[in-house]
Amino acid sequence: MIRLQHNVVHRPRTIDDACTLLAEYGPSAQLLAGGTDIMVLLNAGLLQADVFIDLWPLDELRGIDDLPDSLRIGALTTFSQILRSPAVERFAPALAAAARTIGAAQIQNRGTIGGNIANASPAADSLPVLSCLDADIELASVRSRRRVSIHSFHTGYRKTALAADEMIVAVHLPKTRTDERIEFYKVGTRRAQAISKVVLGARMQIAGGIVEHIALAYGSVAPTVVRARAAEAILLGQYPSPELASRAVAALDRDLKPITDLRSSAAYRRRVAGNLLERFLRKALQH
Ligand SMILES: Cc1cc2nc3c(=O)[nH]c(=O)nc-3n(C[C@H](O)[C@H](O)[C@H](O)COP(=O)(O)OP(=O)(O)OC[C@H]3O[C@@H](n4cnc5c(N)ncnc54)[C@H](O)[C@@H]3O)c2cc1C
Structure with missing residues (x-):
């Protein structure tokens, strides 16, 4: 002591x-x-x-x-x-x-x-x-x-x-697993030493052409991390397509009620959350 x-x-x-x-x-x-x-x-x-x-x-x-x-x-x-x-x-x-x-x-x-x-x-x-x-x-x-x-x-x-x-x-x-795609995306004011405005942790596994497993977790949009369960439900068990991706992004309206604070507005956070999901799905489907 x-x-x-x-x-x-x-x-x-x-x-x-x-x-x-x-x-x-x-x-x-x-x-x-x-x-x-x-x-x-x-x-x-x-x-x-x-x-x-x-x-x-x-x-x-x-x-x-x-x-x-x-x-x-x-x-x-x-x-x-x-x-x-x-x-x-x-x-x-x-x-x-x-x-x-x-x-x-x-x-x-x-x-x-x-x-x-x-x-x-x-x-x-x-x-x-x-x-x-x-x-x-x-x-x-x-x-x-x-x-x-x-x-x-x-x-x-x-x-x-x-x-x-x-x-x-x-x-x-x-x-x-090796056939899973897992990504971390962070948007802040700048690339280094920035507190997050929106963060996405995303994980997807495709088997037999369909989405076998999906997990989408957002940070900095609410008091605690939010799992985007409505968007996950849209994707799960489906054949991926650009149309499916658009429906998943739209479903984020049900999952996220972003906050407005010193760092960002709710509208900006909602838009960025959708953009990050689109980016993840595009990347994961190219895999
Ligand atoms: C300049 C700066 C930049 C930063 N940038 C980021 C960033 O980009 N992203 C980010 O997420 N964070 C960032 N942080 C915050 C901080 O660095 C992290 O949250 C870090 O992980 C805290 O870990 P620590 O060991 O320093 O915790 P401490 O400061 O030692 O403790 C933090 C809290 O956790 C509790 N605690 C610690 N260990 C335990 C344990 N084993 N069991 C129970 N309670 C425990 C303590 O009691 C305290 O309440 C930044 C901080 C600074 C100063």
């Missing part, structure tokens, strides 16, 4: 120790991973915490395991590690693509996937990819280990299913 100004900072060496500290301090403790979100809040005077639990030395939380059907990515794995991983490039290339767009090298070297998930920003770039992959989040506490689907993990604007004594230990990604 060390003291930083008026704060106490604990540096647990195992996941069990971190969970014991969380159980002891509960909501008055703040987990600290790469610090790229927390330091901004602290500098702006927007975060009050007496106790920090610094996970950075906790190597048990780092690394990417290539399992038979899935990738298990430790919560403390940075975006630099993700974008350099051959296993991610092969089985979840859209996550590597998302990692490449997160801040610049300094942020990628410190920012972690666990921090991106827990911070629960509507503009977090990894989340649409995790949604289109139907990822699971692995949580730990002194009470239990449990897995929660990404679809139920984010419960509202910056709200999550994490209990006060729980932490994220890993994310599990089912492996994509």
Whole structure:
């Protein structure tokens, strides 16, 4: 334990120790991973915490395991590690693509996937990819280990299913097959160092000429990631065609009620969401 100004900072060496500290301090403790979100809040005077639990030395939380059907990515794995991983490039290339767009090298070297998930920003770039992959989040506490689907993990604007004594230990990604197309598209104010206006994580498999599997997940258009279920339903089980693509784009009206905020208007976001889907379908059908 060390003291930083008026704060106490604990540096647990195992996941069990971190969970014991969380159980002891509960909501008055703040987990600290790469610090790229927390330091901004602290500098702006927007975060009050007496106790920090610094996970950075906790190597048990780092690394990417290539399992038979899935990738298990430790919560403390940075975006630099993700974008350099051959296993991610092969089985979840859209996550590597998302990692490449997160801040610049300094942020990628410190920012972690666990921090991106827990911070629960509507503009977090990894989340649409995790949604289109139907990822699971692995949580730990002194009470239990449990897995929660990404679809139920984010419960509202910056709200999550994490209990006060729980932490994220890993994310599990089912492996994509070689005949699947998976893409990540991000539209921001500029190509680098931009907060997203619209993000799409999209995945499609065609078998016997018909759409066998489709997943379309939009970020930055609502308080949490939105799966475009109406557009997915139009595409599923059908022979792809330009006419089908147009109907899927039109169905986005039922899926998305984009927000207007400082970064963009609702009308712009709706138009861009349609353009990104068109781009994905054109690319996927050429495959
Ligand atoms: C200049 C700049 C540019 C950025 N650009 C982007 C961008 O392009 N795209 C994007 O998505 N984000 C961006 N970010 C945001 C940030 O870098 C990411 O959200 C990053 O993934 C946060 O990870 P971290 O390890 O730094 O989290 P931290 O700041 O350490 O923590 C963030 C939150 O997550 C919690 N937390 C961390 N780890 C865990 C865990 N294991 N279990 C439970 N809770 C945990 C913390 O308590 C805190 O509430 C940017 C930030 C900056 C400063």
